[in-house]
Structure formats: C-alpha cells, structure tokens
Amino acid sequence: MSISARLRCITVDVTGTLIAYKGELGDYYCMAAKSVGLPCPDYKSVHEGFKLAYKDMAKKYPCFGHAAKMPNIVWWKTCVRDSFRRAGYDYDEETFEKVFKRIYSSFGSSAPYTIFPDSQPFLRWVRKKGLTVGIVSNAEYRYKDVILPALGLNQGSEWDFGVFSGLEGVEKPDPRIYELALEKAGNIAPEQVLHIGDSIRKDYMPAKSLGMHALLLDRFKTPDAEEWRKSGAAVVPDLVAAQEWLSSEKFIY
Known part of the structure; x- marks a missing residue:
C-alpha cells in the first residue's frame, strides 16, 4: 500500500527538524x-x-x-x-x-538560522505524493511571514498550512495545537496524519495521545534517543531516512 493511501497529511515541527540556529x-x-x-x-x-x-x-x-x-x-x-x-x-x-x-x-530575518539540506526536498516529495503538509511550531508570527519564506520554505510549495503558537494562543505539548492542525488539514481523522518532530515531550507524545502517527528525528545524536527507542518510538537521523521509512514496510498503518 502506498504512502498516499495510508496517510492524508504530514505535520512537521520547525526548529531542530527543518531548521537550526546558526552560531550562538x-x-x-x-x-x-x-x-x-x-x-x-x-x-x-x-x-x-x-x-x-x-x-x-x-x-x-x-x-x-x-x-x-x-x-x-x-x-x-x-x-x-x-x-x-x-x-x-x-x-x-x-x-x-x-x-x-x-x-x-x-x-526576524533568516540570518540566525540555517535550513537542513533535506528539508525542502522532503516537503516537496510529500506534497508530490498528494499529501497535505502542515507546520506545527511553538513560534511567533515572523516564522510564518518572514523567516521560513526567507529560508526557502514557502507556503504553497513546501507547506500548505501552519499552526504557530504566537498566532493561535496554544503551544506544544498541549494536544490542542495538534487538534488545530487536524482542523486546518480539513478535519481529517488523527490516524490519517503523521507528525514529525525532535522532542518526545512536545512532538511525539501529544500527537500520539490524539491517535496520530509520530516519528522522531535525532539529528544531533542526543543521548535521549536510546530511551526514545526503548519506549517504542520510531526514531530516524534525518528527513532522508524519514522518506525511506515512509516508503518501506517499517511504516505500519
């Protein structure tokens, strides 16, 4: 069964997942x-x-x-x-x-941030598969209007909708931010959505609590990743591996 048949939407965290801080x-x-x-x-x-x-x-x-x-x-x-x-x-x-x-x-500019080289290709691959892409981030409005576009992550080509805590008044790990994402995606069922992020507390657990699928990224080889795996979480090193995971039998619907 293809990925498009299993899912209708993928939501993605921003910092640590799509972009990172540059310098100190x-x-x-x-x-x-x-x-x-x-x-x-x-x-x-x-x-x-x-x-x-x-x-x-x-x-x-x-x-x-x-x-x-x-x-x-x-x-x-x-x-x-x-x-x-x-x-x-x-x-x-x-x-x-x-x-x-x-x-x-x-x-409020792109200066302090760097985009991971696999971010744009991954998001475009997901949208090419016919899935909706949502951004779910504890961030202020400038991420949506200025920072992400300046880094080449544009609404309409890399993502379809965003849920930003500074605009919505709710933040991770509150599951309500994921409920908002489900609404913005067209009120689709949680089991038709996968959330990808780098925090088990803010990304993985609240998404799973609603019945969504979840995947953790371990870009920086955190010591916590082993505990994540022991708890049963799916963990991959980057979005290239996430794409492979989604395309393989490891993704269980």
Missing part, C-alpha cells in the same frame, strides 16, 4: 552592542540571562503574549531587556532601544 546567542547580542559602540557582553552571562528571562516571560505571557494581547515586539523587548539585566548589563533607555532594534531585526 552571544554572537547576535555582541553584534548589536558593537553597532552602537559598546563592547561585547559576556557570552555565557548573556546566554544564562536569556534562558532565565525567556522562561519567565513564557510563564507570565505564554505564546508570546497572545492571551494578554501583548504586541510581539513588546514581548521580545521585555525579554531582551531582562536578559541583559540578569547578565549584569543595565543600559540606559536610548542605548537599549538601539541595541534591541538590531537584535529584534536580526532574529
């Missing part, structure tokens, strides 16, 4: 600081400060402030300011505005 957070914070004549902030301090600031903002204002109707730029400005302060850098308002503008612009 400190690289972009450093460039922003140097652009206004300041020395580079300490990489480690900024990285740790950002992790804490991001976690705090995600808890207070989840989905990039969706429920609070907080503009995306305000969410990020608050997060970045807190990142610097936690790292020991308390710039005056005028200086911070200039630094933040550079950071916000950088992360």
Whole structure:
C-alpha cells in the first residue's frame, strides 16, 4: 500500500527538524552592542540571562503574549531587556532601544538560522505524493511571514498550512495545537496524519495521545534517543531516512 493511501497529511515541527540556529546567542547580542559602540557582553552571562528571562516571560505571557494581547515586539523587548539585566548589563533607555532594534531585526530575518539540506526536498516529495503538509511550531508570527519564506520554505510549495503558537494562543505539548492542525488539514481523522518532530515531550507524545502517527528525528545524536527507542518510538537521523521509512514496510498503518 502506498504512502498516499495510508496517510492524508504530514505535520512537521520547525526548529531542530527543518531548521537550526546558526552560531550562538552571544554572537547576535555582541553584534548589536558593537553597532552602537559598546563592547561585547559576556557570552555565557548573556546566554544564562536569556534562558532565565525567556522562561519567565513564557510563564507570565505564554505564546508570546497572545492571551494578554501583548504586541510581539513588546514581548521580545521585555525579554531582551531582562536578559541583559540578569547578565549584569543595565543600559540606559536610548542605548537599549538601539541595541534591541538590531537584535529584534536580526532574529526576524533568516540570518540566525540555517535550513537542513533535506528539508525542502522532503516537503516537496510529500506534497508530490498528494499529501497535505502542515507546520506545527511553538513560534511567533515572523516564522510564518518572514523567516521560513526567507529560508526557502514557502507556503504553497513546501507547506500548505501552519499552526504557530504566537498566532493561535496554544503551544506544544498541549494536544490542542495538534487538534488545530487536524482542523486546518480539513478535519481529517488523527490516524490519517503523521507528525514529525525532535522532542518526545512536545512532538511525539501529544500527537500520539490524539491517535496520530509520530516519528522522531535525532539529528544531533542526543543521548535521549536510546530511551526514545526503548519506549517504542520510531526514531530516524534525518528527513532522508524519514522518506525511506515512509516508503518501506517499517511504516505500519
């Protein structure tokens, strides 16, 4: 039985699955600081400060402030300011505005990201098979409108619909984000959908809980992958292997 007969839709995670971050957070914070004549902030301090600031903002204002109707730029400005302060850098308002503008612009472009070479061919192969492709991501609106298209992942040629947490107000691992995907795919049955991602908690388990098929990618050879396999999850190293898996008898309907 062909893949098109088994499935009607494949949904795909973004970061770690289709694209990856390029360089370190400190690289972009450093460039922003140097652009206004300041020395580079300490990489480690900024990285740790950002992790804490991001976690705090995600808890207070989840989905990039969706429920609070907080503009995306305000969410990020608050997060970045807190990142610097936690790292020991308390710039005056005028200086911070200039630094933040550079950071916000950088992360709203394709500059900090790289696309895996197998991403575009895989998505086009799936669509050529007659399947619908959906993006399911804990990401803000700029991924949909700017970042993915800038990386060559366009709606209409590589994917058909997207479910982005910053636009929908729900995020993984909440199964409701997958329910939205099923609706956008045309209210199709969960067993006719395969979700591909790189997190057992955010991708595999919530998708399976709804009755969808799921496949995990282990692009970076994480030590957790062995536990994923022991739990019964299907794990492949990349989307080339995912295509082979989908085309073989290993895919059990």
